Amino acid sequence: xxxxxxxxxxxxxxxxxxxxxxxxxxxxxxxxxxxxxxxxxxxxxxxxxxxxxxxxxxxxxxxxxxxxxxxxxxxxxxxxxxx
Amino acid sequence: xxxxxxxxxxxxxxxxxxxxxxxxxxxxxxxxxxxxxxxxxxxxxxxxxxxxxxxxxxxxxxxxxxxxxxxxxxxxxxxxxxxxxxxxxxxxxxxxxxxxxxxxxxxxxxxxxxxxxxxxxxxxxxxxxxxxxxxxxxxxxxxxxxxxxxxxxxxxxxxxxxxxxxxxxxxx
Numbered sequence: 722x723x724x725x726x727x728x729x730x731x732x733x734x735x736x737x738x739x740x741x742x743x744x745x746x747x748x749x750x751x752x753x754x755x756x757x758x759x760x761x762x763x764x765x766x767x768x769x770x771x772x773x774x775x776x777x778x779x780x781x782x783x784x785x786x787x788x789x790x791x792x793x794x795x796x797x798x799x800x801x802x803x804x
Numbered sequence: 805x806x807x808x809x810x811x812x813x814x815x816x817x818x819x820x821x822x823x824x825x826x827x828x829x830x831x832x833x834x835x836x837x838x839x840x841x842x843x844x845x846x847x848x849x850x851x852x853x854x855x856x857x858x859x860x861x862x863x864x865x866x867x868x869x870x871x872x873x874x875x876x877x878x879x880x881x882x883x884x885x886x887x888x889x890x891x892x893x894x895x896x897x898x899x900x901x902x903x904x905x906x907x908x909x910x911x912x913x914x915x916x917x918x919x920x921x922x923x924x925x926x927x928x929x930x931x932x933x934x935x936x937x938x939x940x941x942x943x944x945x946x947x948x949x950x951x952x953x954x955x956x957x958x959x960x961x962x963x964x965x966x967x968x969x970x971x972x973x974x975x976x
Contacts, residue, residue, distance in 0.1 A: 752820050753820055753821070753823060753824035753827070754823065754824050754827040754828075754832070755820065755823055755824075764839075764840070766837060766838060766839040766840070767837060767838045768835065768836075768837040769823060769835070769836045769837065771827065771832060771835075773832070774832050774833070775832040775833040776833065776848075779807070779833065779848045780835065782848070783835035783846055783848070784835070786846070787835070787837060790839070
């Protein structure tokens with residue numbers, strides 16, 4: 722899924738790109754202090770992404786840790802190279 | 805100052821308004837997520853000590869009217885968990901625990917006598933493992949464990965007849 726825009730903080734935008742590459746959904750919401758949300762579709766876990774966290778690099782690492790926890794093994798039928 | 809990383813479980817998933825209140829209360833160094841039905845806040849908080857970091861996080865969350873139910877400390881472990889951390893099978897750890905093997909004196913379980921899964925405190929098992937099995941296993945941070953116990957005590961203390969007696973026990 723492609724989000725409609727990029728997060729203004731580069732480190733966070735990069736972490737969100739890594740989340741998308743790991744098959745997580747990134748949704749831009751802009752509600753209060755929340756820029757958007759990362760969702761793991763298989764287990765419906767959700768992560769709130771701040772627009773202006775205290776430290777962008779730290780928030781990026783928090784996103785990466787969420788991504789790592791939700792990089793589930795792909796279903797056999799979706800594995801690269803299978804047909 | 806050092807940033808201390810730790811995770812807490814909240815009583816519920818914050819609404820949009822509550823997320824804004826949490827941000828304004830100083831939780832802009834935390835990440836809020838919902839995983840396996842649990843409301844999680846992951847902090848990377850600068851503070852003089854881990855204890856200071858946890859207390860300020862609890863205060864910030866409470867000022868937004870949410871409740872910190874748990875600090876994730878990974879102190880409660882099964883025999884299989886201990887086996888994983890020590891690098892031995894569950895069965896061999898079970899035999900140490902019952903004294904069938906080894907020098908004895910294995911720390912007692914948290915829920916003795918219960919049918920089914922028995923839990924142990926890693927904070928008690930780790931020193932025994934280091935001393936008797938010569939495996940250099942790491943400790944869980946003591947501040948996480950104590951913070952968790954105090955959160956539980958805080959919630960339930962109103963139901964105790966003469967809580968002061970128990971508080972004195974903690975003091976000395």
